[in-house]
Amino acid sequence: MAHANELYLGKQDYQVLGKRPVRHDGTDKVTGKAIYTADVQLPNMLHGKIVRSPHAHARIKSIDASEALAMPGVFAVVTADDFPDLTEKFALMGEAGQVNLTELAANCLAKGKVLYRGHAVAAVAAANVHIADEAASKIKVEYEVLPSVTWVLDAMKDDAPLLHEHLRTDSMGKKADKPSNIAVHLQFEKGNVTDGFQQADVIVEREFRTASVHQGYIEPHAVVALWNEDSRLKLWTATQGSFNCRQQVAELLQIPVSQVLVVPCEIGGGFGGKITVYLEPVAALLSRKSGRPVKMVMQRNEVFEGTGPTPGSFARVKLGAKKDGTLVAGEAWLAYDCGAFPGGMIGPGCMCVFSCYDLPHAKVDGFDVCNNKPKTQAYRAPGSTQAAFACEQVIDELAEKLNIDPIELRLKNAAKEGTRRVDGPVYPRVGFVECLNAAKNSEHWKSKLSGKNRGRGIAAGFWFNIGGASSCSASVNDDGIVCLVEGSTDIGGTRTSIAMQLAETLGIAAEDVRPQVGDTDSVGYTFLTGGSRVTFATGLAAYQLGLDLQEQMKQRAASIWDCDPTSITVDKGVYKQNGHSLTFKQIAAKIPENQLDPVVGRASVAPEGSTNAFGVHIADVEVDPETGKVTVLRYTAIQDAGKAVHPSYVEGQMQGGAAQGIGWALNEEYFFDAKDQMRNASFLDYRMPTCLDLPMIDTIIVEVPNPSHPYGVRGVGETPIVPPPATIANAIHAAVGTRMTQLPMSPPALWKALSERA
Amino acid sequence: MSKKIHVSTTVNGESVEFLCEARQSLLEVLRENLSLTGAKEGCNNGNCGACTVMLNGVPVNSCIVLAVEVEGAAIETVEGLACHGHLHPIQKCFLEGAALQCGVCTPGFLVTAKALLDKNPNPSEHDIRFNLANNLCRCTGYDKIVKAVQAAAAELQTR
Numbered sequence: 001m002a003h004a005n006e007l008y009l010g011k012q013d014y015q016v017l018g019k020r021p022v023r024h025d026g027t028d029k030v031t032g033k034a035i036y037t038a039d040v041q042l043p044n045m046l047h048g049k050i051v052r053s054p055h056a057h058a059r060i061k062s063i064d065a066s067e068a069l070a071m072p073g074v075f076a077v078v079t080a081d082d083f084p085d086l087t088e089k090f091a092l093m094g095e096a097g098q099v100n101l102t103e104l105a106a107n108c109l110a111k112g113k114v115l116y117r118g119h120a121v122a123a124v125a126a127a128n129v130h131i132a133d134e135a136a137s138k139i140k141v142e143y144e145v146l147p148s149v150t151w152v153l154d155a156m157k158d159d160a161p162l163l164h165e166h167l168r169t170d171s172m173g174k175k176a177d178k179p180s181n182i183a184v185h186l187q188f189e190k191g192n193v194t195d196g197f198q199q200a201d202v203i204v205e206r207e208f209r210t211a212s213v214h215q216g217y218i219e220p221h222a223v224v225a226l227w228n229e230d231s232r233l234k235l236w237t238a239t240q241g242s243f244n245c246r247q248q249v250a251e252l253l254q255i256p257v258s259q260v261l262v263v264p265c266e267i268g269g270g271f272g273g274k275i276t277v278y279l280e281p282v283a284a285l286l287s288r289k290s291g292r293p294v295k296m297v298m299q300r301n302e303v304f305e306g307t308g309p310t311p312g313s314f315a316r317v318k319l320g321a322k323k324d325g326t327l328v329a330g331e332a333w334l335a336y337d338c339g340a341f342p343g344g345m346i347g348p349g350c351m352c353v354f355s356c357y358d359l360p361h362a363k364v365d366g367f368d369v370c371n372n373k374p375k376t377q378a379y380r381a382p383g384s385t386q387a388a389f390a391c392e393q394v395i396d397e398l399a400e401k402l403n404i405d406p407i408e409l410r411l412k413n414a415a416k417e418g419t420r421r422v423d424g425p426v427y428p429r430v431g432f433v434e435c436l437n438a439a440k441n442s443e444h445w446k447s448k449l450s451g452k453n454r455g456r457g458i459a460a461g462f463w464f465n466i467g468g469a470s471s472c473s474a475s476v477n478d479d480g481i482v483c484l485v486e487g488s489t490d491i492g493g494t495r496t497s498i499a500m501q502l503a504e505t506l507g508i509a510a511e512d513v514r515p516q517v518g519d520t521d522s523v524g525y526t527f528l529t530g531g532s533r534v535t536f537a538t539g540l541a542a543y544q545l546g547l548d549l550q551e552q553m554k555q556r557a558a559s560i561w562d563c564d565p566t567s568i569t570v571d572k573g574v575y576k577q578n579g580h581s582l583t584f585k586q587i588a589a590k591i592p593e594n595q596l597d598p599v600v601g602r603a604s605v606a607p608e609g610s611t612n613a614f615g616v617h618i619a620d621v622e623v624d625p626e627t628g629k630v631t632v633l634r635y636t637a638i639q640d641a642g643k644a645v646h647p648s649y650v651e652g653q654m655q656g657g658a659a660q661g662i663g664w665a666l667n668e669e670y671f672f673d674a675k676d677q678m679r680n681a682s683f684l685d686y687r688m689p690t691c692l693d694l695p696m697i698d699t700i701i702v703e704v705p706n707p708s709h710p711y712g713v714r715g716v717g718e719t720p721i722v723p724p725p726a727t728i729a730n731a732i733h734a735a736v737g738t739r740m741t742q743l744p745m746s747p748p749a750l751w752k753a754l755s756e757r758a
Numbered sequence: 759m760s761k762k763i764h765v766s767t768t769v770n771g772e773s774v775e776f777l778c779e780a781r782q783s784l785l786e787v788l789r790e791n792l793s794l795t796g797a798k799e800g801c802n803n804g805n806c807g808a809c810t811v812m813l814n815g816v817p818v819n820s821c822i823v824l825a826v827e828v829e830g831a832a833i834e835t836v837e838g839l840a841c842h843g844h845l846h847p848i849q850k851c852f853l854e855g856a857a858l859q860c861g862v863c864t865p866g867f868l869v870t871a872k873a874l875l876d877k878n879p880n881p882s883e884h885d886i887r888f889n890l891a892n893n894l895c896r897c898t899g900y901d902k903i904v905k906a907v908q909a910a911a912a913e914l915q916t917r
């Protein structure tokens with residue numbers, strides 16, 4: 001395995017970055033002391049339970065809670081009527097743009113209609129979970145069942161059951177005049193595809209279908225809400241963004257943001273699925289009604305049936321190339337479902353589908369389509385995996401038809417600095433070529449794979465990192481330990497990667513920074529954890545914070561030495577002036593001795609634009625033709641991390657993303673019956689990969705510094721889920737000669753494809 | 759409300775008594791009645807292993823054990839792994855090997871891994887993967903977990 005540093009293309013030599021310190025929150029997590037939301041206990045606390053729709057689509061005729069309310073130990077029941085009137089109300093929520101509050105509220109508690117099985121209809125608070133369960137079963141809801149639809153192409157048909165009578169397709173800003181399930185039609189164009197395809201010697205066009213999958217975080221959604229007598233609402237919750245949660249709850253309840261305090265607990269996985277609120281406003285309403293704190297924890301079937309799957313999709317992708325492998329044109333037609341309410345992942349799907357390649361002519365059409373599934377949510381590089389499953393298989397087929405090595409074909413057409421993406425942006429320095437070269441030179445790619453029904457596949461993936469606002473502050477203690485408070489909730493070890501950037505800037509050890517994730521009262525506004533932004537953007541804030549602290553430390557040293565602060569130089573944490581020399585720790589110790597002002601620093605940033613991260617994966621598989629089962633024999637993930645702050649956690653992101661992608665490729669799906677009911681809403685039946693299903697996942701970190709970060713950092717969290725389904729599909733094709741154009745490539749699906757061919 | 763049942767048991771070497779309802783799971787009693795929140799609830803139906811504890815030396819999913827069943831039994835939870843202020847080698851190897859990300863699965867993995875190494879001090883990679891297949895982790899891809907268990911086995915052997 002190549003060592004990370006061998007591939008580092010930056011110049012700097014770091015003291016802290018690139019090392020592997022033990023994470024700061026680690027001890028609490030290996031001893032069972034870390035507090036997750038479900039662990040929070042308050043005096044007099046009640047337990048809430050949601051009543052959910054048994055139907056995929058139905059009108060709610062009536063809700064009768066009288067029997068439940070009469071039970072001893074039952075304290076409150078709420079329904080959609082407990083929300084304030086949100087008609088025509090929208091909220092501007094950071095990068096999510098305009099959010100329709102009526103729809104956001106209706107996803108938390110259905111109003112008028114239920115739009116998917118598992119849709120929340122009412123909620124009850126009781127003395128314990130068992131009474132709450134019983135009470136929930138006694139809330140009588142009368143439904144008028146309506147026809148439903150869960151496959152995206154069916155939902156697009158003219159005669160499809162309509163979810164929203166008022167929805168009109170928005171096509172490039174123009175609204176259609178009749179209702180439809182298609183919320184949005186996007187179109188991007190570069191050059192002229194008709195001319196482009198005329199120059200092609202070979203054209204490949206294929207259609208692809210993918211089922212919905214779930215993020216599958218092990219911790220179910222949970223919240224504890226306390227609506228205090230002073231009207232302040234305090235929420236302990238598992239969220240990827242405490243400030244985003246605060247804003248959503250405040251807007252839904254129509255109260256000022258500062259009336260809400262969100263305390264982010266340790267979060268047991270999110271992957272994009274813990275951004276939108278589900279339980280928080282409901283628990284708040286129950287707390288207000290009952291005058292007691294209320295805890296709500298979802299059961300696993302509620303997580304599957306009531307929270308964010310990723311879109312099911314259809315894609316038609318066409319690529320044309322010249323004999324020498326030069327790509328001349330690409331065309332994609334993508335339809336992604338968004339579930340019950342508009343606003344799915346089609347935008348990033350469109351921007352990602354051809355993002356790895358320099359195409360002179362390209363056209364992409366995208367459709368955001370409502371159907372009777374839970375409202376889709378982000379899942380690690382949302383929208384990109386489905387697109388790559390399509391595009392990367394077409395590339396593989398082109399390579400085969402042209403008789404060109406698949407890495408060489410990709411290298412010939414790789415996106416690089418100056419390439420303009422079909423949706424507009426021009427790339428700054430990116431590391432795709434370097435990743436492909438690392439793949440080409442890897443031991444894995446060079447090794448020989450032999451044996452019957454075995455094959456090797458390769459595929460690439462792309463994701464961008466968003467910027468967004470981040471804040472942090474810190475104080476320097478007498479012993480030289482720096483206490484850092486940052487606003488980014490930590491879902492994968494980012495406390496440490498942020499602390500390391502502060503330590504690097506100050507020239508102190510990572511262990512000498514003590515990071516903490518602050519609640520919304522104790523740290524400045526910080527946009528959510530997502531978009532691979534934390535190590536990049538909050539890291540940038542930590543860097544600026546380091547400069548602020550360093551400046552103040554210079555001033556204190558200047559007071560000690562009675563000199564001009566500007567005459568002091570700092571090198572690796574040692575402050576020098578005219579023969580004097582003190583370390584960071586020594587100055588810290590002298591501050592109280594000399595009765596100098598304590599050192600407290602702060603920084604806030606809102607970097608614009610985005611950076612880009614590319615990855616390339618290689619898989620060896622063996623197909624059992626008798627059963628259609630695929631075994632992954634060997635797997636390597638290669639990715640440009642810009643600068644790997646903590647290589648273990650970069651590898652961890654790559655391995656975790658690859659494992660999720662392998663699950664998506666081979667087994668995971670929302671399995672709906674004829675009544676559009678999900679029939680596998682448990683971990684047993686949904687069947688995510690266990691450690692027995694996977695090999696070791698080798699990693700190669702490539703480091704092409706990000707020009708817009710002082711340490712060259714790029715976000716790494718999302719790209720690794722993008723290549724696996726295509727990589728494995730290409731490997732299956734190499735093994736048995738069958739192109740799998742549908743996800744999951746589960747044993748029955750592959751077996752069917754193999755038997756149809758035979 | 760049903761009548762409460764009295765149960766005496768041993769948790770992490772200490773005798774413990776509690777009153778519970780017949781319908782309460784061991785996981786619920788550990789977490790709610792005894793405030794031992796180290797064992798986590800991931801599914802509440804025996805499919806994820808986040809709630810793993812040892813019952814008389816055998817790892818079990820405590821969400822599908824009834825609390826009344828543990829009368830007279832010995833229970834070990836993640837809280838009992840570290841001793842006198844020192845981490846157990848398995849805990850240390852998880853920490854140093856970055857075998858956790860969100861950490862919610864970690865208590866279950868630690869208990870399952872301890873049970874494995876107690877009975878098989880020198881497991882192969884396949885033994886480890888086979889025994890840990892009861893526990894789901896969605897963050898790590900298992901690579902570093904398997905390596906941490908290997909490292910812990912090696913460390914325990916040198917003792």
Ligand code: FES
Pocket residue numbers: 798799800801802803804805806807808809810819820821822
């Ligand atoms: S919570 Fe017990 S096995 Fe999942």
Ligand code: FES
Pocket residue numbers: 218268269857858859860861862863864894895896897898
């Ligand atoms: S570390 Fe998050 S589930 Fe395992």
